[in-house]
Amino acid sequence: MTSDVWLPIAADEIDGLPSPADSGLTYRFWDGGADFPADPADCVFYAVPYMKGMEIAIRPLEAMRSVRVVQTLSAGTDHVEPGLASLPAGVRLCNAKGVHEASTAELTLALVLASLRGIPGFVRGQDAEEWRSGFYPALADTSVLIVGYGSIGAAVEDRLAPFECARVARVARSARTSERGEVRALADLPALLPEADVVIITTPLTERTKGLVGADFLARMKDGALLVNVARGPVVDTKALLAEVETGRITAALDVTDPEPLPAGHPLWHAPGVLISPHVGGSTSAFMPRAKRLLADQVSRFAAGEEPRNVVLTTGG
Structure with missing residues (x-):
């Protein structure tokens, strides 16, 4: 039996990984x-393939009887x-805290500015x-409201700072001071909600946040407000959103949708006042170097017997 580390990036492309000779780890690319690269039962550290969907992400898990760490390269872990x-x-x-904040916050500002300033038109x-x-x-x-004030929400606010917003309000699962x-x-x-001109959704997808942006939430938004979702599609009730945007009362900019990918013929494609980007918040040139640094650090911590980050x-807790 070997102590395998499954990586979605070839090990020889990641600087800083512990050497197999010193660590006793065997690196497998998947x-x-x-086809699996080896017996999943020998995997002790599983880095999940990026943006390949739930079916692929969980396919080897049932056979991974020795795994100790499951590492996503996404900010969310719902898949x-x-x-x-x-x-x-x-x-x-x-999760991949530290990998996606910059890129996702960039896109968030791009969607806000493009929507407000009429760039699609x-x-x-x-x-x-x-x-x-x-x-x-x-x-x-x-007035801007950020719903889901984790590391991505904070990165969005950092980039809002030069834009002279009148107010930025922050909402998270529980109250605190940042x-x-x-x-x-x-x-x-x-x-x-009634006070916000722009509402930005950056919350993770959980049982509590699924459908959070539903008919009641949207009805409380002020006339002319902009909804921006860079979180997960199911956080927003698509049917309820369509009912609002089709009246022209509010507008929306969506990097994620439900369903996703958005199929041809779906009414969201041509809904008035809706700007759609194809879930590209984190998939930029900034992703790979940050992902490699994260993997090198996490595997090094694992090899040293240290607690992983993020x-x-x-399980079982």
């Missing part, structure tokens, strides 16, 4: 292909959690050779 029940107790599930105007001048909303002097100020609890949303949950 990026979701049909892995359904497969954890088959694992032994004490397995650490870790300008692109269509250019295609049609039409000069679409006029007055458009600005981000300056607006470096930038008060973070309110989810229970405070009904009072905060532990989301421990």
Whole structure:
């Protein structure tokens, strides 16, 4: 039996991994292909293939009887959690905190600015050779609400700082104080939503947040407000969102949708005031170097018998 580390990036492309001779680890490359690289029963550290979906992510888990760490390369872990029940107790599930904040926050600001300033209409105007001048909303002097104030939400606020927003409110699972100020609890949303011009969703997908942005949530948003979702598609009730945007009362910018990928013919594609990007918040040139650094650090900590970083949950706990 070997102590295998399954990586979705070839080990010789990752600087800083412990040497097999010193650590006793054997590196196996698996990026979701049909054939496993070795017996899953010998895997002690499993780095999940990135952006390959739930079916691939959980396929080897049932046979991984020796695994001690499951590491995602995504900020969310919802695509892995359904497969954890088959694992032994004490397995650490870790997310990719530190990998996606910069890219996702960049896209969030791009979606906000593009939506407010009418960029999609300008692109269509250019295609049609039409000069679409006029007055458009600005981000300056607006009130912004960030729902889901973890590392990505904080990174979004960092990038909002130069834009002269009138106010930034923060909401998380529970109330606390951050470096930038008060973070309110989810229970405070009904009072905060009517005050926000831009509502940014960065919360993880959990049983509590699934469908969080439903008919009641959307009805409390002020007329003319913009909803931006860079979290997970099922956090937003698609049917309820369509009902609102089709009236023109609010607009939306979505990097994630439910269903996803959004199928041809779905009404969201052509809903008025909706800007869609194809779940590209984290998949940029910034991803690979950060992912490699994370894997090198986590495997090194594992080889040294240290607790891994970014532990989301421990099985059997």
